[in-house]
Amino acid sequence: MDRRRHSFGVIRLLFLLVVVAWLAPPASTSPRAQNTASDLAGNPVDPLRSAGGKIVVLVFVRTDCPVSNRYAPTIQKLSLEHAGKALFWLVYPGKSESAEAIRKHQREYGYKIPALRDPRHVLVKEGQVEITPEVAVFDTGRRLVYHGRIDNLYEDIGRARSAATTHELEDAIAAALSGKSLTVDAAHGVGCYISDLE
Amino acid sequence: MTRASQTLSGFFLLLAVASAGLAARHSRATRAPAPKAAPAEPQITFDRDIAPIVFRNCAPCHHPGEAGPFPLLTYTDVKTHGKQIAFVTRKRIMPPWLPEPGELKFRDELRLEDAEIALIESWVDQGEIEGNAAELPPRPAFTAGWQLGKPDVILRAEKPYLLPASGSDSYWNFVFRTPVHRSRWLKAIEIRPGDKRLVHHANVLVDREESGRRLEKEPGAGFGGMELIIESEAFDPDSHFLFWKPGSPPYVEPDGMALRLDKNTDLVLNTHLQPSGKPELIQPALGLYFTDKPATMHPILLQLDKDRMLDIPPGAKNFLVSDDFTLPVDSSVLAIYPHAHYLGKDLLALATLPDGTKKTLIHIGSWDLNWQAVYRYAEPVDLPAGTTISMRFTYDNSADNARNPNQPPKRVAAGNRAVDEMAHLWLQVLPRESSDAGVDPRVAIQEALALHHIQNDADDFEAHYNLAALLQMRGDLPGALLQFTEAVRIRPDDSTANNALGGVLFASGQLDGAVAHLNAALKGRPDYFDAHYNLGNALASEGDFQGALLHFRAAVRLNPQDANAEANLGSALAETGNLKEARLHFERALEIDPKNELARENLEQLNRESQSQPK
DSSP, X not given: OOGGGSOHHHHHHHHHHXXXXXXXXXXXXXXXXXXXXXXXXXXXXXXXXXXXTSEEEEEEOOTTOHHHHHTHHHHHHHHHHTTTTEEEEEEEOOTTOOHHHHHHHXXXXXXXXXXXXXXXXXXXXXXXXXXXXXXXXXXXXXXXXXXXXXXXXXXXXXXXXXXXXXXXXXXXXXXXXXXOSOOOOOOOOOSEEOOSOO | OTTHHHHHHHHHHHHHHHHHHHHHHHHHHTTOOOOOSOTTSOOOBIIIIIHHHHHHHTTTTXXXXXXXXXXXXXXXXXXXXXXXXXXXXHTTOSSOOOSOOOSSOBTTOXXXXXXXXXXXXXXXXXXXXXXXXXXXXXXXXXOOSOTTSSOSEEEEOSSOEEEOSSSSOEEEEEEEEOOOSSOEEEEEEEEEOSSTTTEEEEEEEEESSOTTGGGOXXXXXXXXXXXXXXXXXXXXXXXXXXEEOXXXXXXXXXXXXXXXXXXXXXXXXXXXXXXXXXXXXXXXXXXXXXXSOOOOOOOEEEEEEOGGGOEEOTTOSSEEEEEEEEOSSOEEEEEEEEEOOTTEEEEEEEEEOTTSOEEEEEEEXXXXXXXXXXXXXXXXXXXXXXXXEEEEEEEOOSTTOTTOSSSSOOOEEBOSSTTSBOOEXXXXXXXXXXXXXXXXHHHHHHHHHHHHHHHHOTTOHHHHHHHHHHHHHTTOHHHHHHHHHHHHHHOTTOHXXXXXXHHHHXXXXXXXXXXXXXXXXXXXXXXXXXXXXXXXXXXXXXXXXXXXXXXXXXXXXXXXXXXXXXXXXXXXXXXTTOHXXXXXXXXXXXXXXXXXXXXXXXXXXXXXXXXXXXX
8 A cells, every 4th residue: 555645745735725724714605614624513623723732633433434433442532531632533534424424423332522524535634544543643733743543453454453562542642742753653554445436 | 157258357457457557546646537548458347347246245244234334235335445345355354255265165155256356456446437327237135134034933042242342352152942842853043143243153052951051140141251061062962063154144954954952952152242342232043943854864073173282382373283083984074164263373174085185175374263164065075984184273372463362472272261272173074874784873983083082182071971972872881981980080070970970880780889979960060850860760779768769859850841750759759668659750750751661560560559458
């Protein structure tokens, strides 16, 4: 898999786009609103903008991905442990996953984390993720410090350890909170591809 | 196969698309249509090329209510997961099918051809084109509910099992009480394991001795545990594999191979469950399908193992466990079930015929406990007497094995828990009629097998016990006595073995020894009907009728429907002078079984005596 096909140029371009969105008045009727993620009521939301000095963790999931579903208790637990300092968002990139299906999914799996729909893959690109469940961690300066798997519970699809032995997301949160420029090595997630053809 | 030409062209396509695929990937970033670099290359479409593959191989599990996490029934379904499908088929994660292709074919093989995998990959690279609806085959129709139709009897687990939201895999056993009042023949048991997304596999064990019930904390609650020991035999005395895995249609036994279901038989469903991320209730059901045709063919289950060799040092990457067994009679192999836990790596079973030819019975190059299965051969595999069946299993106890339950790795030995290992190879074998008239070929195989296991391990309790039972069946009391004595040496507190040894000692006239072992049997299981009955007999033979009375009373209490126990209780009562009560029990015995000779004779004698002795 060629994960490095996003060149730095692309990343910088994305940041520029975000800055532009920042400067523009936040009006949901604006055509630009099409280029954002939205909450389940359909309102545009930029999770990086409303972080209020906290680091931001975007967790990409699907309602029907068994691997991301199995992570639900872990995701919920980590979000509680870091509640004071890290803002967690669940991001559903599936184009066909309705707000109603997502609400049901949240109830069933006991999620208390706010959910976003990202059918245009704005956050997918910003977080440089390809798989559910992968995470993207942004420091307080909105810099992407980590993107990839949560931990190494899965070595491959259907090939799970009895417990994870590395914990990349926790390490990345710690690094982001320490304010160091340290970035955690990206490790591939195992799970379901975020399809751009859906 | 009518698909040959189509799949062949697909294969050549793969070669052509290897470089075009890269181009397509670049172009996709800009959302331009795929460049037509090779105009001669036919376009792959869902309707014509992909739907037939998906409908046949994926949809059986990927439709609502089945094990697949999402449906794969329409173009939209498949397009949504296209990249995923290309990935998991290329890595042969899906469809799940462990055996390598070989000379012998299995029923319901779920293996894609290389050309089909290449076709899917090319279709995704070309941009997942839908095609011409006129070429779309009809969507497969699936039966909801019981696949074999309405069962004659439906058994539901009394209490559901609550699977926690997270953690490692669970192994749970459900005990089903069967409602038959006489022996019946079963042609099929359809297993509905509860939520099919959570159950990785399940198998039914026939439990004629209430072994499962004794492990339940309360009746119907079920019990935990990965491997079960069910008394009589680890599988079933009628030697059927009763197995469920996702995507396998339920199996109907052929005529003449029905399974006997007796009164008071429990069915124990052993399930392997994987957490889903939310708490789940699992409540399986079994559908029983009866037949009037009794069994005329009697397969047996052969087990090769070398548990004693399983002592795997930490870090070992290719630890070999082997066992070889030579068939004493001509046989047909009907099915095979290799079994290891999380360290299992490469599982191979070979047959070496007397003329030296070798057949690979099964080879699993990348073992995965999650997808373990019973594999039934498409055609029975005929093996002549003198064929050696060889098990060659390797194990990876290094940290590189992601599934290794011990991180860092530890020394691992044989055992029933998930952190222990196993090296078992089961074969369902149908022995062909022996030329040796009068000798049941099954007995010959079982005896050879028991001796083989004792040779492997002199402390193999089951082997000594089984050999003893076979010898006893053949009337070889001294041989049986020796082997039961060995079994009790290995497990001095085992009630079943003590009861059997007591029984043989009694039959050989060694009453004191018999009484001691029967008492030992009751110490471990105070409610053991057989031991009470046997001890009653032994004490009565010693002239201790008061003692015998106690045990016959217990036997009658434990099994009020046993005519012999009633008749014996009557006899003991008569011997102690209680003729009035004795008569009641003789009459009760005849009520249960009008043909009970002991009760009839004793009752006649009572009648004669009461006539000749005026009150």
